[in-house]
Amino acid sequence: xxxxxxxxxxxxxxxxxxxxxxxxxxxxxxxxxxxxxxxxxxxxxxxxxxxxxxxxxxxxxxxxxxxxxxxxxxxxxxxxxxxxxxxxxxxxxxxxxxxxxxxxxxxxxxxxxxxxxxxxxxxxxxxxxxxxxxxxxxxxxxxxxxxxxxxxxxxxxxxxxxxxxxxxxxxxxxxxxxxxxxxxxxxxxxxxxxxxxxxxxxxxxxxxxxxxxxxxxxxxxxxxxxxxxxxxxxxxxxxxxxxxxxxxxxxxxxxxxxxxxxxxxxxxxxxxxxxxxxxxxxxxxxxxxxxxxxxxxxxxxxxxxxxxxxxxxxxxxxxxxxxxxxxxxxxxxxxxxxxxxxxxxxxxxxxxxxxxxxxxxxxxxxxxxxxxxxxxxxxxxxxxxxxxxxxxxxxxxxxxxxxxxxxxxxxxxxxxxxxxxxxxxxxxxxxxxxxxxxxxxxxxxxxxxxxxxxxxxxxxxxxxxxxxxxxxxxxxxxxxxxxxxxxxxxxxxxxxxxxxxxxxxxxxxxxxxxxxxxxxxxxxxxxxxxxxxxxxxxxxxxxxxxxxxxxxxxxxxxxxxxxxxxxxxxx
Amino acid sequence: xxxxxxxxxxxxxxxxxxxxxxxxxxxxxxxxxxxxxxxxxxxxxxxxxxxxxxxxxxxxxxxxxxxxxxxxxxxxxxxxxxxxxxxxxxxxxxxxxxxxxxxxxxxxxxxxxxxxxxxxxxxxxxxxxxxxxxxxxxxxxxxxxxxxxxxxxxxxxxxxxxxxxxxxxxxxxxxxxxxxxxxxxxxxxxxxxxxxxxxxxxxxxxxxxxxxxxxxxxxxxxxxxxxxxxxxxxxxxxxxxxxxxxxxxxxxxxxxxxxxxxxxxxxxxxxxxxxxxxxxxxxxxxxxxxxxxxxxxxxxxxxxxxxxxxxxxxxxxxxxxxxxxxxxxxxxxxxxx
Numbered sequence: 001x002x003x004x005x006x007x008x009x010x011x012x013x014x015x016x017x018x019x020x021x022x023x024x025x026x027x028x029x030x031x032x033x034x035x036x037x038x039x040x041x042x043x044x045x046x047x048x049x050x051x052x053x054x055x056x057x058x059x060x061x062x063x064x065x066x067x068x069x070x071x072x073x074x075x076x077x078x079x080x081x082x083x084x085x086x087x088x089x090x091x092x093x094x095x096x097x098x099x100x101x102x103x104x105x106x107x108x109x110x111x112x113x114x115x116x117x118x119x120x121x122x123x124x125x126x127x128x129x130x131x132x133x134x135x136x137x138x139x140x141x142x143x144x145x146x147x148x149x150x151x152x153x154x155x156x157x158x159x160x161x162x163x164x165x166x167x168x169x170x171x172x173x174x175x176x177x178x179x180x181x182x183x184x185x186x187x188x189x190x191x192x193x194x195x196x197x198x199x200x201x202x203x204x205x206x207x208x209x210x211x212x213x214x215x216x217x218x219x220x221x222x223x224x225x226x227x228x229x230x231x232x233x234x235x236x237x238x239x240x241x242x243x244x245x246x247x248x249x250x251x252x253x254x255x256x257x258x259x260x261x262x263x264x265x266x267x268x269x270x271x272x273x274x275x276x277x278x279x280x281x282x283x284x285x286x287x288x289x290x291x292x293x294x295x296x297x298x299x300x301x302x303x304x305x306x307x308x309x310x311x312x313x314x315x316x317x318x319x320x321x322x323x324x325x326x327x328x329x330x331x332x333x334x335x336x337x338x339x340x341x342x343x344x345x346x347x348x349x350x351x352x353x354x355x356x357x358x359x360x361x362x363x364x365x366x367x368x369x370x371x372x373x374x375x376x377x378x379x380x381x382x383x384x385x386x387x388x389x390x391x392x393x394x395x396x397x398x399x400x401x402x403x404x405x406x407x408x409x410x411x412x413x414x415x416x417x418x419x420x421x422x423x424x425x426x427x428x429x430x431x432x433x434x435x436x437x438x439x440x441x442x443x444x445x446x447x448x449x450x451x452x453x454x455x456x457x458x459x460x461x462x463x464x465x466x467x468x469x470x471x472x473x474x475x476x477x478x479x480x481x482x483x484x485x486x487x488x489x490x491x492x493x494x495x496x497x498x499x500x501x502x503x504x505x506x507x508x509x510x511x512x513x514x515x516x517x518x519x520x521x522x523x524x525x526x527x528x529x530x531x532x533x534x535x536x537x538x539x540x541x542x543x544x545x546x547x548x549x550x551x552x553x554x555x556x557x558x559x560x561x562x563x564x565x566x567x568x569x570x571x
Numbered sequence: 572x573x574x575x576x577x578x579x580x581x582x583x584x585x586x587x588x589x590x591x592x593x594x595x596x597x598x599x600x601x602x603x604x605x606x607x608x609x610x611x612x613x614x615x616x617x618x619x620x621x622x623x624x625x626x627x628x629x630x631x632x633x634x635x636x637x638x639x640x641x642x643x644x645x646x647x648x649x650x651x652x653x654x655x656x657x658x659x660x661x662x663x664x665x666x667x668x669x670x671x672x673x674x675x676x677x678x679x680x681x682x683x684x685x686x687x688x689x690x691x692x693x694x695x696x697x698x699x700x701x702x703x704x705x706x707x708x709x710x711x712x713x714x715x716x717x718x719x720x721x722x723x724x725x726x727x728x729x730x731x732x733x734x735x736x737x738x739x740x741x742x743x744x745x746x747x748x749x750x751x752x753x754x755x756x757x758x759x760x761x762x763x764x765x766x767x768x769x770x771x772x773x774x775x776x777x778x779x780x781x782x783x784x785x786x787x788x789x790x791x792x793x794x795x796x797x798x799x800x801x802x803x804x805x806x807x808x809x810x811x812x813x814x815x816x817x818x819x820x821x822x823x824x825x826x827x828x829x830x831x832x833x834x835x836x837x838x839x840x841x842x843x844x845x846x847x848x849x850x851x852x853x854x855x856x857x858x859x860x861x862x863x864x865x866x867x868x869x870x871x872x873x874x875x876x877x878x879x880x881x882x883x884x885x886x887x888x889x890x891x892x893x894x895x896x897x898x899x900x901x902x903x904x905x906x907x908x
Binding site for chain 2: 037038041042046047057058098099102103104105107108109110111112113114116128129130133135136137140144145147148179208209210241242243244245246247248328331332333334433435436439478479480482484485486487488
């Protein structure tokens with residue numbers, strides 16, 4: 001076992017993790033990045049299609065600036081957000097984020113005359129080089145910044161457990177380099193979890209291969225408080241086939257340099273969503289789309305796993321091709337673009353909730369443990385928000401740095417974790433493979449914890465999870481004991497985290513007795529702002545869990561009704 | 572059937588597709604759901620290599636990655652293969668299918684296919700290669716911007732015209748398909764060529780007008796770029812459809828010739844000779860590039876002579892051909908200098 005020492009261990013190499021590392025490095029605090037995939041290449045940040053502009057940037061009017069804030073709070077978070085944090089974040093994006101990125105060399109797409117190309121309408125966005133692909137050059141830039149700064153990174157290395165120091169604070173991370181099979185213990189004064197917004201917990205999920213809710217599971221096992229775990233977001237028009245493309249979206253956002261955008265039609269060929277007509281704030285219409293689809297499913301004209309179509313057949317080819325990558329998917333399937341539509345389906349996307357943090361510092365409920373970006377439960381995703389979290393957590397850690405003690409960590413905890421992992425690798429004959437367990441779990445989450453949920457289904461999901469825990473997991477076995485690039489072993493490690501977090505999600509879904517935005521309970525169809533405009537706080541107690549409610553402050557925007565059928569609510 | 576109307580602008584990749592009659596539409600509609608794909612996969616661990624064959628059931632619009640996933644879930648759970656996003660963004664799932672570099676997440680399956688790891692990189696296990704040699708080369712080129720003028724604030728003056736070539740390079744997802752396909756990289760340490768993928772990574776900032784010339788020169792000096800033989804293999808396999816030779820390597824060569832002229836000795840000599848004589852004269856080229864050093868390699872010179880590659884008499888006494896005038900006109904005035 002190798003032991004590394006740093007000031008701060010950052011788990012995750014996406015927008016939040018990279019920016020936290022860079023900001024800490026700038027302050028002279030030594031970070032190390034532990035990344036299950038490759039820094040800048042794994043996780044959700046890569047998928048940023050375009051970048052929303054806030055405030056008065058690029059000639060935004062006062063109205064457009066306000067719309068952006070309203071969009072974030074209402075359509076993106078259904079009011080389950082700290083509005084003061086949102087205000088600070090918006091100001092930072094306006095004043096620091098854009099100039100800093102451009103100074104580093106990020107190319108915000110211009111036309112030949114030198115104007116930055118924006119989408120039109122109530123809220124505007126820009127793209128890094130090409131719309132639909134902005135995350136690629138964005139994260140590539142971050143990767144190179146990390147290389148340039150000489151920040152150490154442990155890649156293709158999975159963090160498996162948080163380790164306490166003699167003070168009882170989180171003081172390290174236990175890791176496995178799954179390419180070499182080597183264990184690495186990273187000792188640090190603080191640990192930042194930045195493992196992202198989405199995990200592959202459903203049959204169809206935008207979470208990438210490596211995302212198995214590790215951050216949430218580690219935090220929960222260490223005793224951290226969680227929040228709004230039920231608030232699952234959905235993509236409504238991702239490619240139905242092939243399965244590999246389940247996270248490829250027919251982007252419904254406004255297009256750069258165009259008045260038009262994608263539309264969706266049902267199995268009868270009737271249009272049921274057109275971004276320009278149906279999305280009041282004309283930016284992130286995911287919830288608006290989802291509700292439109294639910295109505296189609298109820299009418300028997302679509303299914304959640306397909307049977308409806310999306311595309312750009314209402315647009316001129318040149319208009320779509322000039323600034324976007326949207327045509328590539330269609331052409332690769334041999335479809336005529338933009339004349340033909342493609343069959344689409346629902347995919348579980350970001351989670352609004354996660355680890356409960358103090359939004360001024362990103363500190364969790366456990367000393368020494370911080371969470372930034374999607375894994376923290378204070379906002380839904382945009383790459384700018386995740387980046388801002390990276391900044392806030394570095395400020396938070398810097399302010400508290402002297403009180404974060406560098407104490408020895410418990411060898412017994414490391415040894416116990418090593419034994420747990422070895423055991424997962426040693427079971428070799430006859431049992432069920434981890435890949436099959438993942439499949440089983442994702443199937444039950446899709447069927448019973450999908451777009452529309454109810455108490456009976458959720459309870460049945462809990463029974464199924466219990467069965468997996470008691471009957472399947474003890475029987476799980478892998479076919480090779482190799483320590484080199486053993487993805488099967490990694491799958492086995494993932495499964496333990498997924499089971500744990502799925503259970504928390506189901507419990508939280510049972511607890512929120514209303515429907516709100518993308519969270520739809522058929523047994524509680526109304527959005528209830530009187531009782532449920534609150535954080536659904538989940539705490540560990542003894543061997544079980546308990547819920548508490550915490551109201552949100554509403555300084556800038558508040559809903560204009562108390563109780564209303566969720567499908568009749570715009571957001 | 573070969574389409575004889577293909578223009579050079581269409582690129583080598585289209586030529587190959589037409590030859591093999593595997594347009595995307597053909598490949599996406601050739602099989603019906605439930606049909607069987609015969610898939611041979613190269614397995615490797617600790618130096619022992621074997622090929623395993625699997626029968627994979629076809630499903631609609633199946634990608635190579637879907638087939639690999641099917642194998643890992645149903646037939647060989649210990650198969651090691653790398654992928655992250657499944658959406659042509661992370662660039663980690665590149666393999667060779669029937670000898671050609673592809674992104675597994677992007678390419679349609681073939682009815683019969685052999686899947687092997689990328690070339691020119693060490694294999695860790697099965698289809699997983701070690702990315703480190705590529706990453707180290709990229710890092711060594713320091714592909715970032717150093718401004719000679721202070722940044723003026725967002726948005727700074729910049730047009731897409733100025734960013735045209737850099738913008739193409741920015742589509743790179745670092746999948747290393749081109750690095751595997753490059754015959755010069757295949758020569759190993761015989762040259763100091765950085766390779767197509769590292770050059771594209773460098774091109775993202777070296778072709779950006781905001782970067783300082785001194786910085787670009789420093790990076791270019793490390794590339795060995797004139798070892799590129801312009802064979803277009805890289806362009807042929809690039810899943811991001813980047814015109815690697817015409818829009819990245821050629822503009823970088825031009826920059827290198829201008830900023831680091833000593834790198835371009837061979838290319839400049841060739842231009843000079845063609846402009847002066849209206850033909851390629853290999854003997855003059857050897858003399859011009861190697862000078863008197865050529866005499867220390869006499870056996871090689873003799874070999875070249877015996878094979879008719881060089882003709883010293885023609886080099887010393889041959890007059891210029893009628894093509895010299897048009898060559899000078901085409902190559903421009905600076906060619907004869």
